[in-house]
Amino acid sequence: MLHLWLGSGVMLLAQNQRIDSLEHRLAAATNPVEQSLLLIQLFDELEANDPQKALLIAKQNRKLVYSTSNFSIRNKMDAENHLGIAFMNLNQSDSALFYFQRVLNSAFDLKDSAYISKAYNNMGALNGNLGNYTTSMFYMNKSAEIDEALHDIEGAVFGYINIGSIYSALHVGDSARFFLNKGLSAALKNNNQYLAATCYINLGFAELHDENYVLAKTHFFDAYEQAAVKQDYDLMAVSNRNLAGVFQAEGKYKIAVEYDLKSLKDAEEGKSLKNEAHAHVGLAASYEKLGDFRSALDHFKSYKILTDSLREKENATSFIEMQERYKADQTVKENEILVQRSQIQDLEIAKNAEEIQNSRIIIISSVLGLILLIVLATTLYNRNVLKQRANLRLQQANEIIQEKNSDILASIEYASKIQEALLPTKDNPELFSDSFFMLRPKDIVSGDFLWYTELEGKKIIAAVDCTGHGVPGAFMSMIGNTFLHQIINERGISRPAEILNELRKNVVRALNQKGKGVNRKDGMDMAICCIDETAHTLEFAGANNPLFLIRSGEVAELKGDKQPVGYFEGKETPFTNHTMNISPGDCVYLFSDGFVDQFGGPKGKKFKYKQFIELLQSIHKRPMVDQKNLLNSTFDEWKGSLEQVDDVCVIGVRL
Secondary structure: OOOOOOOOOOOOOOOHHHHHHHHHHHHHOOOHHHHHHHHHHHHHHHOOOOHHHHHHHHHHHHHHHHHOOOOOHHHHHHHHHHHHHHHHHOOOHHHHHHHHHHHHHHHHHHOOHHHHHHHHHHHHHHHHHOOOHHHHHHHHHHHHHHHHHOOOHHHHHHHHHHHHHHHHHOOOHHHHHHHHHHHHHHHHHOOOHHHHHHHHHHHHHHHHHOOOHHHHHHHHHHHHHHHHHOOOHHHHHHHHHHHHHHHHHOOOHHHHHHHHHHHHHHHHHHOOHHHHHHHHHHHHHHHHHOOOHHHHHHHHHHHHHHHHHHHHHHHHHHHHHHHHHHHHHHHHHHHHHHHHHHHHHHHHHHHHHHHHHHHHHHHHHHHHHHHHHHHHHHHHHHHHHHHHOOHHHHHHHHHHHHHHHHHHHHHHHHHHHHHHHHOOOOOOOOOOOOEEEEEEOOOOOOOEEEEEEEEOOEEEEEEEEEOOOHHHHHHHHHHHHHHHHHHHHHOOOOOHHHHHHHHHHHHHHHOOOOOOOOOOOOEEEEEEEEEEOOOOEEEEEEEEOOEEEEEOOEEEEEOOEOOOEEOOOOOOOOOOOEEEEOOOOOEEEEEOOOOOOOEEOOOOEEOOHHHHHHHHHHHOOOOHHHHHHHHHHHHHHHHOOOOOOOOEEEEEEEO
């Protein structure tokens, strides 16, 4: 089970009288702080049983804490966290992810490790519910590491159990054992028998998945001993039932009967009907295998009686919940007129926020997933190096390496599909009637990317060359894409030089590039222009890269500044904004240096800018789709059998 952080609220049983009392107190309250506390308590009451009404309460509380100066940043974080949980309970994952990400960003701004851990935990739970196990495990691991550093042992151990359980379900036994043993070590170190028993049970299941019955039984025995210290009859019953299950798998049904009888006794002591039912059905199965059909029938009857009893209780609970839901629905209708305007406004805000932030959220998730892949790759590599020292197991180790490498390659190939989906890679006839986009990664994922948008009738296009290629370059491309969305689409900046200035600030801050001699020289080169076809003007700014405009066979070059977007050891100056008039039929080209730096030809030399300009002059009158095909074929012929040295990005637009 994935554990969620509920902020300052407390999980309570939904009781009708309690809800009525809170609503009456809320109606009479005039102090904003008191109102917020009551709304939080109402949310906790409704969150599990009436998620739709809980969402309205969460929105009301968020509006309240943002409307006055009575509340701290942490109050606002709690309010947005509740909104994320409400959306997640309604399976609106995009909205939930948006608010969880806002909480995480605020926690980083505050440098509050406890809040960061809780935000990571919720992000992990959400991704786990969506089946994004790699991303879920990354967040859960980060949360657990922070909790352990903060001595929040229970949070850390449950985090490691969550990760181990996911690996176990995916049949990745070594990784499951690693994280479960990590949790077990912390539990034993702090003498927490409940957590230790829980870890042992999960370790037993991990071994059971791999049919390691001896180790599985050892872990279940250890779990029972830990539970017995605290007389935790539930865990004792579960441990004995699991032991019986292992003996059944081994065909040792008489011994299985002994442990199911012990499990039944523990369940009766703990007054757990569910555990009693599990023990009875286990006994029925073992007695049937032993040929004692009368005993098997007796235990099956007991199992049936218990399950019927449990079902009756569930039905009774469901009936009560239906009554409570009916009354809550009536209350919602009565309050609907009062909250309608607020609801519509918040829905519009959430919708706009989702549209603006959607790509950023997915990018961050993808980048974090890629980071985890690299961590896993490193771990697997180190493990394989150790295995290679054992000559007798060399062949087996090589097979494991080959299999794991195939998995990693498949994961990175899937990551390239994610990058392709997030970044524009195809021609856009709606924006440019005659244009082409040429993008050829050196490796599976690319550090070069193209970017375009339309803002207030102006068309903005950019060719971006991030530091490095492959996975490191892809990380930078995600960062660049996110910041371009923020600067242009959110803040409405369209002047190219100002875009580069703001982008440089964001990159330096995001990569923590401070002071002289900084080791992180990561950044990006870029050519970006803003085309105003109504005013017949083109504005351009470049970071190391130029723009070519061809008119009637003549080439005009607008040069970029000799500085990158990112940390620069020389004198950092504002980027230069170039403006020129344009005419119909003009051809504009933006590009990275991947094409001109490619080695090839008869002497194995670089293609170079001069030859590139001549090539563009010779083909610029052709339709843009033909130009793209000619550029691709020229590149392939020049490269020949040599390795591609860098990512390639070329954009061509006919005005």
